[in-house]
Amino acid sequence: NLYFDYCSSTPLFPSVQEVILDTYQRVYANSSSMHLPGKEANTLVNECRERIAKILGVKQREVIFTSGATESNNLALFGVANVAKNKLSHPIHIITSSVEHSSIFESAVHLSSEGVEVTFLPVNKSGIVEVTDVQRAIKKNTVLVSIIHVNNETGAIQPVEEIGSMLKSEAPGVYFHVDGVQAFGKLDVNLANMDLYTLSGHKIGGPKGIGILMVKDHVDIAPIQYGGKQESGLRPGTVNVPGVTAITEAMIVTISKQPSSIAKLKNFQNELRHHLSDNSDIIINSPSGALCAPHILNLSYPKSTSALMLNFLGKNGIHLSSQSACSSKGNKISRVIMEMCQNKQISSSSIRISLSADHSEEDIQYLLQCILGMVKSMSENKKFPTI
Numbered sequence: 442n443l444y445f446d447y448c449s450s451t452p453l454f455p456s457v458q459e460v461i462l463d464t465y466q467r468v469y470a471n472s473s474s475m476h477l478p479g480k481e482a483n484t485l486v487n488e489c490r491e492r493i494a495k496i497l498g499v500k501q502r503e504v505i506f507t508s509g510a511t512e513s514n515n516l517a518l519f520g521v522a523n524v525a526k527n528k529l530s531h532p533i534h535i536i537t538s539s540v541e542h543s544s545i546f547e548s549a550v551h552l553s554s555e556g557v558e559v560t561f562l563p564v565n566k567s568g569i570v571e572v573t574d575v576q577r578a579i580k581k582n583t584v585l586v587s588i589i590h591v592n593n594e595t596g597a598i599q600p601v602e603e604i605g606s607m608l609k610s611e612a613p614g615v616y617f618h619v620d621g622v623q624a625f626g627k628l629d630v631n632l633a634n635m636d637l638y639t640l641s642g643h644k645i646g647g648p649k650g651i652g653i654l655m656v657k658d659h660v661d662i663a664p665i666q667y668g669g670k671q672e673s674g675l676r677p678g679t680v681n682v683p684g685v686t687a688i689t690e691a692m693i694v695t696i697s698k699q700p701s702s703i704a705k706l707k708n709f710q711n712e713l714r715h716h717l718s719d720n721s722d723i724i725i726n727s728p729s730g731a732l733c734a735p736h737i738l739n740l741s742y743p744k745s746t747s748a749l750m751l752n753f754l755g756k757n758g759i760h761l762s763s764q765s766a767c768s769s770k771g772n773k774i775s776r777v778i779m780e781m782c783q784n785k786q787i788s789s790s791s792i793r794i795s796l797s798a799d800h801s802e803e804d805i806q807y808l809l810q811c812i813l814g815m816v817k818s819m820s821e822n823k824k825f826p827t828i
């Protein structure tokens with residue numbers, strides 16, 4: 442069985458396993474308790490916060506621990522929007538894109554149902570948001586721009602550094618949030634012109650149930666849950682101390698491996714791209730070259746459907762997804778691919794290969810053999826399901 446769904450979740454790094462077990466065994470006190478074990482737990486959390494802040498190039502108090510990226514994204518959008526709505530007498534406006542992860546997309550749809558003006562920016566054929574479109578969308582009442590860094594379905598790298606510097610010079614009052622879940626460890630990240638940044642533990646060799654929202658000091662944001670003063674009052678609830686030590690270790694390991702991982706992933710991706718694009722029935726949806734993160738390759742075989750292909754590949758021991766695990770259940774058409782190509786057939790027949798640097802050359806060869814074999818047998822059987 443071969444797993445090619447590293448964008449959905451990753452196994453724990455061995456050192457993360459050790460760290461999390463050790464924390465569960467030794468540091469079980471509540472980090473908000475006033476007794477000595479509680480204070481020790483709190484010190485451990487703050488040491489981790491400091492190490493993460495150093496990695497991200499931000500201040501220690503700007504690192505907020507959450508339960509995962511879905512919560513971080515909700516907190517960023519609702520936390521900023523709620524404050525702005527209360528402060529301003531007129532309706533507020535936020536800008537995002539039509540290819541966001543569902544935790545941003547659906548939060549924005551919800552805000553829109555509450556009277557917030559929302560602009561969902563289109564993308565070009567490569568799945569990339571144009572900086573000039575962001576620039577043109579800014580209005581007097583815009584309070585927040587939220588753009589995904591690396592798209593979780595296609596790997597498209599959004600020009601977030603350019604958008605950030607454009608906003609700082611042309612709309613300095615507008616906050617910029619970036620969902621960096623699929624970018625960390627896959628490309629260099631510079632948070633200088635970003636006000637909020639989202640990360641998730643289980644996408645980078647850490648555990649599920651821990652995430653980060655980086656919130657710069659100057660951001661006016663309110664909590665979206667109540668009942669505690671943890672995490673500077675922004676995220677009430679007992680701090681997940683083992684999760685905190687584990688995500689810290691996962692980030693340290695990810696950063697230390699970054700150069701060699703990127704080199705290996707790029708080779709795998711190029712090899713797949715080269716052999717798959719030789720087949721004229723296969724469409725590569727991911728953008729090419731420097732526009733694509735090294736660990737994702739999205740393709741369509743429009744003569745079939747995503748579900749049939751995943752089933753076929755699964756029976757051959759290849760496990761991957763068609764879209765994000767949060768939106769795949771029941772959705773036959775990928776919103777992200779549809780936004781890019783406006784073609785129902787292509788967007789209902791897409792599959793996403795997401796790679797790890799721990800894959801071997803033999804794994805890639807077997808994957809290629811299975812995909813090309815699948816296309817051949819599906820085209821010969823001529824069992825083309827209608828959509």
Ligand code: PLP
Nearest residue numbers: 509510511542593622623641765
């Ligand atoms: N944002 C992106 C880009 C993702 O890929 C995911 C997970 O699929 C999330 C957010 C949500 O992450 P979590 O599982 O930590 O809530």
